[in-house]
Amino acid sequence: MNNIWITTGYTVREALARKVFLFFLGLSALAIIISAIVVNIISDSTLMGGVDFKQGGIVVNEIATSIELIIITPLTSLCVLLAIFSTASFVPVMLEKGNIDLLLSKPISRTQLLIGKFCGGLLVVLINVAFLVIGVWAVVSLRFSYFDFTFLSIILSVTFAFAVLYSLIVLFGVITQGSVLGMMLAYFIFLILSPLLYMGKEQFSVIIKSDFINSLIDVFYYIIPKTSELMGETTINLAIGKGIVDTQPILTSLAFMFAALGYSIYLFNKKDF
Amino acid sequence: MNVIETKGLTKVYSSSFKKNKIQALVDFNLNVERGVIFGLLGPNGAGKTTLVKLLLGITFPTAGSATIIEKDISDYKIKEKVGYLPENHKYPSYLKGGEVLKFFGKLSGMNGVNLDKRIDELLELVKLSQWKKTKVKAYSKGMMQRLGLAQALINDPDLIFLDEPTDGVDPIGRKEIRDILIELKNRSKTIFLNSHLLSEVELITDRVGILNKGKLLREGTVKEFTEKKEEYKLVVDSTDTEPGNFAYTKQPDGSYLVKVADIAELNRIIDDFRSKGILLREIVPLKSTLEEMFISLINESERNNK
Numbered sequence: 001m002n003n004i005w006i007t008t009g010y011t012v013r014e015a016l017a018r019k020v021f022l023f024f025l026g027l028s029a030l031a032i033i034i035s036a037i038v039v040n041i042i043s044d045s046t047l048m049g050g051v052d053f054k055q056g057g058i059v060v061n062e063i064a065t066s067i068e069l070i071i072i073t074p075l076t077s078l079c080v081l082l083a084i085f086s087t088a089s090f091v092p093v094m095l096e097k098g099n100i101d102l103l104l105s106k107p108i109s110r111t112q113l114l115i116g117k118f119c120g121g122l123l124v125v126l127i128n129v130a131f132l133v134i135g136v137w138a139v140v141s142l143r144f145s146y147f148d149f150t151f152l153s154i155i156l157s158v159t160f161a162f163a164v165l166y167s168l169i170v171l172f173g174v175i176t177q178g179s180v181l182g183m184m185l186a187y188f189i190f191l192i193l194s195p196l197l198y199m200g201k202e203q204f205s206v207i208i209k210s211d212f213i214n215s216l217i218d219v220f221y222y223i224i225p226k227t228s229e230l231m232g233e234t235t236i237n238l239a240i241g242k243g244i245v246d247t248q249p250i251l252t253s254l255a256f257m258f259a260a261l262g263y264s265i266y267l268f269n270k271k272d273f
Numbered sequence: 274m275n276v277i278e279t280k281g282l283t284k285v286y287s288s289s290f291k292k293n294k295i296q297a298l299v300d301f302n303l304n305v306e307r308g309v310i311f312g313l314l315g316p317n318g319a320g321k322t323t324l325v326k327l328l329l330g331i332t333f334p335t336a337g338s339a340t341i342i343e344k345d346i347s348d349y350k351i352k353e354k355v356g357y358l359p360e361n362h363k364y365p366s367y368l369k370g371g372e373v374l375k376f377f378g379k380l381s382g383m384n385g386v387n388l389d390k391r392i393d394e395l396l397e398l399v400k401l402s403q404w405k406k407t408k409v410k411a412y413s414k415g416m417m418q419r420l421g422l423a424q425a426l427i428n429d430p431d432l433i434f435l436d437e438p439t440d441g442v443d444p445i446g447r448k449e450i451r452d453i454l455i456e457l458k459n460r461s462k463t464i465f466l467n468s469h470l471l472s473e474v475e476l477i478t479d480r481v482g483i484l485n486k487g488k489l490l491r492e493g494t495v496k497e498f499t500e501k502k503e504e505y506k507l508v509v510d511s512t513d514t515e516p517g518n519f520a521y522t523k524q525p526d527g528s529y530l531v532k533v534a535d536i537a538e539l540n541r542i543i544d545d546f547r548s549k550g551i552l553l554r555e556i557v558p559l560k561s562t563l564e565e566m567f568i569s570l571i572n573e574s575e576r577n578n579k
Contacts, residue, residue: 006379010365017367098363102424104331105357105434106380109349272286272332 003112004119011090011120012127020086024079024128032135035071039143064144065240068151071136076158077231079128080190083162084169087121088183091173100273110269114170118261121166126159133158153238161230164253165190167260168225174264174271190227197221198228225253274343276432276463277305277328281337284323284487297323299487301337305480307431308461310454312468312478314567320487321467322360325434329357342432353382356430358421360437360467366410370401370420373409374427381428395423398453414441422450426457433457436467451477475499475563483567485574499560503533508555509546517545530559 015021094100094117103113133155141147165186172182201221205214229249237245244250282301285294298320305311315321326332328341330349344351364373374392378384383391396402399419404412412420418441425433435454439447454464454477468474474481475495482492491498507529519542522530533539539556546553 002382003380006376010376014365014367017365096363098359098361101326101329101331101359102357102362102364102377103380105329105352105355105359106377107350107352107382108380270333273326 003108004116007108007113007116008120008123011117012124014090014093015086015120015124018086020082021124021128024082025131027078028075028128028132028135031071031075031132032139035136036139036143039067039140060144060146061148062240064140064146065148065151068136068140069236069239071140072133072154073231073235075132075136076129076154076235079125079132080158080162080165080227080231081187083121083125083128084165084183084186084190087124087166088169088173088179088186090117090121091170092177092179095173095177095273097273104273111265114174114265114268115261118166118170121170122159122163125162125166126155129158129162130155148241150241151239154235157230157235157238160250160253161225161227164225164230164257165227167257167264171260171264171267174267189225193224194226194228197224198226198232222252223256225256227253274307275304275340276307277303277311277339277341277465279303279324279328279337279339282324282327282334282339283336284320284327284332285335296487298327298334301487301489303482303489303492305463305465307463308458309479310458310464310466310477312466312474312481313484314468314471314474314481314563315484316571318486319484321484322436323487324484325357325436325465325467329355329434353428354431356425356428356433358418358425358433358435358438360440362417362421362424364409364417364420364424367408369406369408370396370412371405373420374423377424378427383428391427391429395426398426399423400449415443415446418442419446419450422453430462432463432465434465434467437469438466439468439470439473447473471562471564471567481563483570485571486578488574490570490574495563498566499563501559501561503535504559505531505533505539506555506557506559507531507542507546507553508557510552510554512551514549514551516542516549516551519545 091114094103094113104110133152137151168189169179169182169186172185173179176182197217197220201217204217208214208217226249229246230253233246234244234249237243279301282298283296284298285296287294301320301324313321313324323332327334328339328346329352330346339346342351342354365376368376371392374395375388378388378391392405393402396405399422401416401419401423404416409417409420418438422435422438425435438454439450442450451473454466457464458479466474466478478495480492480494481498483490506524509527509529511527516529520532524530531539531542533542543553543556
């Protein structure tokens with residue numbers, strides 16, 4: 001366990017040495033400052049125009065959450081995009097000749113090494129997402145004097161969506177010892193495949209008459225990580241306090257993550273360097 | 274006690290489609306005793322690095338078995354007592370010299386004050402104390418090599434694998450590294466050295482193995498490798514008198530080279546010199562250099578392979 005912590009800690013250090021994470025922290029700080037200025041400049045009547053204040057806290061809650069989501073949704077998506085880019089090389093760099101030889105000559109198992117790298121990447125993204133979400137939440141909450149801590153649970157849903165994609169990046173990092181293929185696949189799933197399957201699953205069954213192809217699309221849908229649902233529905237439901245309404249996207253994505261990580265560990269344990 | 278034992282260790286690398294097979298190590302048997310400096314020599318591609326990687330679990334054997342410090346090489350925990358300096362090592366460029374040692378020290382199970390103290394001792398030993406807080410990306414090749422040696426020693430290992438440890442190091446630095454290795458040997462550490470620098474190997478190793486195309490051609494002490502048993506150089510005081518009835522070659526410096534069948538014949542020759550009043554100053558058994566032996570063995574192996 002100690003070895004995993006050491007590897008995780010040094011992966012965070014490696015991430016900080018790369019400017020992308022600092023860039024995103026800067027960007028998040030800027031977004032928080034701008035949010036603070038905007039929500040404080042705009043008057044109550046503009047923000048809650050037409051709203052009957054007699055309804056009290058429920059309305060304030062909805063408006064505060066909506067504003068938080070409007071600010072956070074695009075930024076967390078950007079965060080995941082940047083995180084994919086900046087974490088994709090963690091495993092390939094570790095596997096470089098001269099680097100892996102040294103690591104494997106130490107009393108650390110290959111499994112611990114890979115899990116440490118995975119946890120390190122995840123921890124960095126968790127820190128970034130938490131900084132952004134807590135910052136925006138604090139600004140809006142202070143403005144409305146309304147503090148709903150359940151909103152902060154979206155930190156976990158966004159980090160989890162990244163974790164699922166990161167497991168794929170780790171797998172292809174081990175297979176190819178490069179970052180390009182894993183990164184491309186992660187982007188493809190995040191930007192194209194997952195939204196397409198999420199939005200089009202119902203429509204496909206109407207357009208396509210073949211039961212076989214529809215079954216195939218179904219299988220495909222359940223196998224591919226559901227980052228769109230995780231970043232969309234699941235995150236919004238958590239933000240507005242509904243909790244986890246549909247467990248299927250979480251469970252199937254979790255299964256994908258464990259399968260990808262498990263296979264990465266298996267391959268890594270067999271690989272010659 | 275054998276610190277390294279290999280039995281029929283074999284490594285075959287296959288290409289992606291398993292059409293081409295490269296035998297990197299073939300039925301390799303070797304025992305290395307505790308407290309010796311063992312030098313493994315061989316041309317490029319002989320299998321030296323493959324052997325070390327197999328012993329450290331970086332690569333897996335195709336056949337055969339091996340133990341280091343009396344434990345099977347598949348047990349990663351044995352590496353708590355092992356140090357390794359790879360040939361082309363890389364350290365995270367964003368870390369400082371001291372931080373590199375701290376990272377590998379922690380991975381080796383060390384921590385706290387003991388680790389900090391050890392780091393300072395080792396940086397002092399390899400003369401990098403003033404570079405402790407400098408990022409390694411600013412280090413020269415020689416400095417990286419010295420830092421690599423410190424890294425290999427961080428956990429005070431019993432067995433140390435060094436792959437070209439003096440590569441890129443200046444002559445003074447090489448001497449210092451040799452002195453460190455001898456000091457380690459005096460503390461009963463076992464050192465396994467891969468090197469192309471035969472003259473250096475000759476200076477510090479107790480035993481040597483010569484490897485070519487994955488096969489161990491010969492193994493023995495440096496003395497066994499280099500001694501020419503029947504050839505001597507006899508250095509005499511200058512004289513006009515010539516020695517008697519035996520084959521010799523007179524050298525420009527006035528000394529004589531003689532070939533004898535045994536020690537009795539050598540003594541008869543010495544008696545002959547004395548009987549003629551020629552004063553002997555020195556009797557030197559002739560040696561070939563390790564390099565000469567190495568080249569001769571490799572050439573012979575190449576001829577046999579044809």
